[in-house]
Amino acid sequence: MIGPADRELVAALCASRAGLRVDPDKAYLIESRLTPVARRESFDSLEAFLEAVRRRGEERLIWAMVEAMAPPETAFFRDPQVFETLARDVLPDLAARTAGPVRVWSAACGAGQEIYSLAMLVAETPTLAGRVELFASDLSERSLEKAKAGLYSQFEVQRGLPARKLVTHFEREGDSFRLSPRIRQMVRWRRVNLLDDLSALGRFELVLCRNVLSGLTGEGRERVLEGLTGVLAPGGWLVLGLSDPGEAWLDPVAAAAGVFAAPRAA
Amino acid sequence: MVDDSRVIRKVSRRILEGLGFDVAEAADGVEAMAWCHAAMPDVILLDWRMPVMDGLEFVRRLRAEPGGDRPRVVFCSVENDLARIREALDAGADEYVMKPFDGEILAGKLAYVGLAPRLAA
Numbered sequence: 001m002i003g004p005a006d007r008e009l010v011a012a013l014c015a016s017r018a019g020l021r022v023d024p025d026k027a028y029l030i031e032s033r034l035t036p037v038a039r040r041e042s043f044d045s046l047e048a049f050l051e052a053v054r055r056r057g058e059e060r061l062i063w064a065m066v067e068a069m070a071p072p073e074t075a076f077f078r079d080p081q082v083f084e085t086l087a088r089d090v091l092p093d094l095a096a097r098t099a100g101p102v103r104v105w106s107a108a109c110g111a112g113q114e115i116y117s118l119a120m121l122v123a124e125t126p127t128l129a130g131r132v133e134l135f136a137s138d139l140s141e142r143s144l145e146k147a148k149a150g151l152y153s154q155f156e157v158q159r160g161l162p163a164r165k166l167v168t169h170f171e172r173e174g175d176s177f178r179l180s181p182r183i184r185q186m187v188r189w190r191r192v193n194l195l196d197d198l199s200a201l202g203r204f205e206l207v208l209c210r211n212v213l214s215g216l217t218g219e220g221r222e223r224v225l226e227g228l229t230g231v232l233a234p235g236g237w238l239v240l241g242l243s244d245p246g247e248a249w250l251d252p253v254a255a256a257a258g259v260f261a262a263p264r265a266a
Numbered sequence: 267m268v269d270d271s272r273v274i275r276k277v278s279r280r281i282l283e284g285l286g287f288d289v290a291e292a293a294d295g296v297e298a299m300a301w302c303h304a305a306m307p308d309v310i311l312l313d314w315r316m317p318v319m320d321g322l323e324f325v326r327r328l329r330a331e332p333g334g335d336r337p338r339v340v341f342c343s344v345e346n347d348l349a350r351i352r353e354a355l356d357a358g359a360d361e362y363v364m365k366p367f368d369g370e371i372l373a374g375k376l377a378y379v380g381l382a383p384r385l386a387a
Binding site: 075154162163170171172 | 347348349351352355359361362364367370374378
């Protein structure tokens, strides 16, 4: 079992690098997430890995650790009513009042289930197809690689994905299932730390950042929200997770689906 | 719960009862049809390959019965060929679960066809 000093180190690095809130008292959680990382990086033990993180201060090791403490979302169409609202009301509304393409950003895309769920809906909606540009980013290079590949296990394609969509949009590949090139080509990917300056990403009509804020420190949450609302195009909306903490200063647009507008600075 | 494997029926029964369903078991399509004639269930979990009458034939016949459009039919099969899954959906199945599955997957599929309280993610 790793000691309190090691757990404090993990919590401090997660907070400073990614704004992640890690409870140093949760020894089991930290060990179960980081032991596989230590093994992957060829250390004899988690203690030896953390000792190396402490002494060498190597960015690659630090990031491997931070990324492992923010496990990706694993279900397609998480909270299905949110996707229904986006496809039926939110995206058509944005398309109607946006001259160019409607730019949508999944700001913590994990292994891609959220943005691909959206891509399938867009592809299936004739009035939206060709009108929406999809962007996705994540902190984790490993998650992004998996997301780009669009290759999922039999268990993964059964979490949240209706069978009709499976047979429409996937091909079997050995024991796994791969999303069709048509859907994969709809998404552009990038590694983004939401604590960084986001202004170079451009403006978006819709930004999805669901079930991320609740895992951040207070300061991390503030910075991320500031960054995300900063890249909203005029009249653009932010989609938060249904279980994310309330943000009183945001204006609800479709609160049941977690859709908010940010008041514009004067 | 229609499956020719007693073990699978037992496992699925435990999951379904945990979700608050009353469960009746049948070992093939003919037995299942007898149950449906006695009382149409709300949902049928259906294996594909079974002796006497297989799942595909069962769902086709069920959908032609009076009141046979009412039950939600969810296939649970080791068949994971997408063309075959499409065939099952086109024959009248509402959803499809590939074996092996777990309780969360089954609960999610049942919720999708409108039948169970969605599990918290």
